[in-house]
Amino acid sequence: MQLQQAWLVFPVLYCPLRCKESPQRSSRISRSSGTEHKEIRSADYLQRVKSEKNLPKKTVSLESYQPSPSVQISPMPLAERLRRNIVPRRGFCSLAPGGDALISGNGVVSIEVMGDPYTERIPFRHENLFMPRRRPFEASKIADIFPQVRQMILDGKYHEAAKFAYNEWHKTPISRGMGGFGGGGSSMLLEFPGSESVMDYLRTVDFGGSPQYGMSSEELLSEQRSRPDYSPALMEKIFEMGRYWFILNSGKYPGIAAGINYTINLQTAGAVQGDLREGMEAYFKWMEEITPDCRNNAKNIYGFRGTSYPLFPDKGFGVNFYYTASSGFGIWPYWISAGGWCVRHFWDYYLVTGDVEFLRNRVVPAYKELAQFYEDFLTITDNDGNYIFVPSISPENIPRSTVPSGPVYVNATMDISVCREVLINLITACETLGVEGDNVIKWKTILAKLPPYLLEPDGTLKEWAWPDLDERYNHRHISQCYGAWPGDEIDPDRTPQLAKAAVMAARKQVPERLASHSHCQRTLVAARLKDRFMVDTQLRLMIEQGFVGTTLLCPHDPYAGFRIADAQGGINAIMMEMLAYSRPGVIEVIPALPPALEKGSINGMLTRTFAIINKLAWDMQKRTVDITITSLKKQDITLIVRYGIEDISAPSGITGKFRRGNADCELHLPEKRPVEINLELGDHKPLDWVAQVSQQAIY
Secondary structure, eight states: OEEEEEOEEEOOOSOOOOOOOOOOOOTTBOTTTSSBOOOOSOHHHHHHHTTOTTOOOOOOOGGGGSOOOSEEEEEOOHHHHHHHTOSOTTSEEESOTTSSOEEEEOSSEEEEEOOOSSSOOOOEEEGGGGSBSSOOOSOOOOGGGHHHHHHHHHTTOHHHHHHHHHHHHTTSOOOOOOBOOOOOOOOOOOOOOOOOOOOOOSSEEESSOGGGTTOOHHHHHHHHTTOSSOOHHHHHHHHHHHHHHHHHTOSSSOOOOTTOOTTHHHHTTTTTTTTOHHHHHHHHHHHHHTHHHHHHHIIIIIOOSSOOOOSSOBTTBOOOOOOOSOTTSOOGGGOOOHHHHHHHHHHHHHHHHOOHHHIIIIIHHHHHHHHHHHHHHOOOBOTTSOBOOOSOOBTTBOOEESSTTSOSSOOBHHHHHHHHHHHHHHHHHHHHHTOOHHHHHHHHHHHHTSOOOOBOTTSOBOSBOOTTEEOOOSSSOOGGGTTTTTSOSOOTTTSHHHHHHHHHHHHHOOOSSOOHHHHHHHHHHHHHTTOHHHHHHHHHHHHHTTSSOTTSOOOSSTTOSOOOOHHHHHHHHHHHHHHEEEETTEEEESSSOOTTOOEEEEEEEEETTTEEEEEEEEETTTTEEEEEEEESSOEEEEEEOTTOEEEEEOSTTTEEEEOTTOSEEEEEEOBTOOEEEEEEEOSOOTTHHHHHHHHHHHO
């Protein structure tokens, strides 16, 4: 029998970690973690228990039952990989030929390599091949029924309203254009460059994975499922793959999978903060390209001015074509929050770059058209004079009314939160630019009349701000927490009671299915609320339970071939959010760091206060944090570390007000000059704020 060794390597085309070489360690040191594992069970005890009667038989590998092929392929042993030094320093290797696909591309063209040495096929895809070939001209013209649908919902006839609107919608049905396939064949020459070294990556993460150099992705995943902490190398490579995936899928359009919906915002979740600006420019142009369709959506479906974004945007069109007959999912043409979520990235980009022309020419126009829609939509008020959002959809969830004739599709918390965000950001932008004075007054008046958020008797944030609606926690979305993430109006310092309510809502929600976007959203909300315990639990779940494959690609559901990459961008965003949070005037470090990640560093993150974190390094055993910040303008900011700051060292003139043991200190940052700050930490915990809120409520 012929015996061969097989190995696959994944070339480096992305911005990965900065690996550091480690000396050869002794056999007493674990290769996977770099820490010593001493046996503390006595030899007598182990010999005795292993001699007990009726123990299970010795385990047998499944491979022994497989028929022997004519050519046997065995994985290259780790020691041999290390001896040859053949595994990419900036990439990964795989032991199983013909497994999950390896991907590469340049944004416009992408390829998949299965790695089967005998039956290899390499599909090439051009992004335009998946353009809709039958374009819907515009959304169905059903604006004349909107007042009737709204009144039916207010009268508690939501099933009837859904059926009525569905029937009217389908009198002029619009089908989504199928993507184009096929085309002529082609032959091409694949040229593989020689050995190259890529140095000086600006955006990197290091969790201490260099001692695991040479381990395959299968070995890293297998080991992760049996260790009490995180595999540092696996964490680094997942982060690297997330960036790589985004880059290679960003051409004229960002990476848009088949059947994409508004969760595109998870695939792009960390792109602004991670400085993937080329791909985000594709996103911005795409959103601007579909604006005419969004205007038609508002006009045809509602009879309103402004824009209404669809549930399913696609390459080249933003026509709102989707309507399900199930009233349990909501009356989808009347979901109004997609636009604010899509435009949120525009606002974040301004906050990290300080680009005033981008603010003037791209942010304000997009927000202004959303505001025009809200001006026409918000016309009904309650007994307190607050606007009522109706119809109002909380994505794919529906409550139960305690009043038989009461409304259901009303005052979804997410709708209120997104509307607040649109108006606040628009007002802030216009006041910064000194424009739209009369409209600013009008928008402030609307803002003052938005309804308040409601809490359950136990203090949980309600998904519907309507007293007669019961919550339904058995659901994968936590849309009521939009104000914590991706929004930024709920946090422990400015809105502590509301933040505690959001923590409770995120913890109470139980996903009724295994969609990756559910876990990503909950974890990102938890990171914003400093809930490192939920971050730890959810992050481990995604890494260990099938949301990351052997080629580090992320499916929609665990162990599934249905590849919608919510977790591909979502996990990257989680890693960055747990390491740094920012808003104008504030930078917070390690706000939701899982306890097991005791040491590491990240370079090149952008912050939402016109500043760059050149490097952030932490060592929780030594209780130290070192951070280098470059501000794009001269400004004062507040630096927050919720463990408490016992001591701080920085160049002269940088530090302002500081009291030993407090979580915050003032920094005076110069323009475009890196400033290195060294911190010694206290022993507080990031989630201690919850207990303080509870004490305030008691006393």
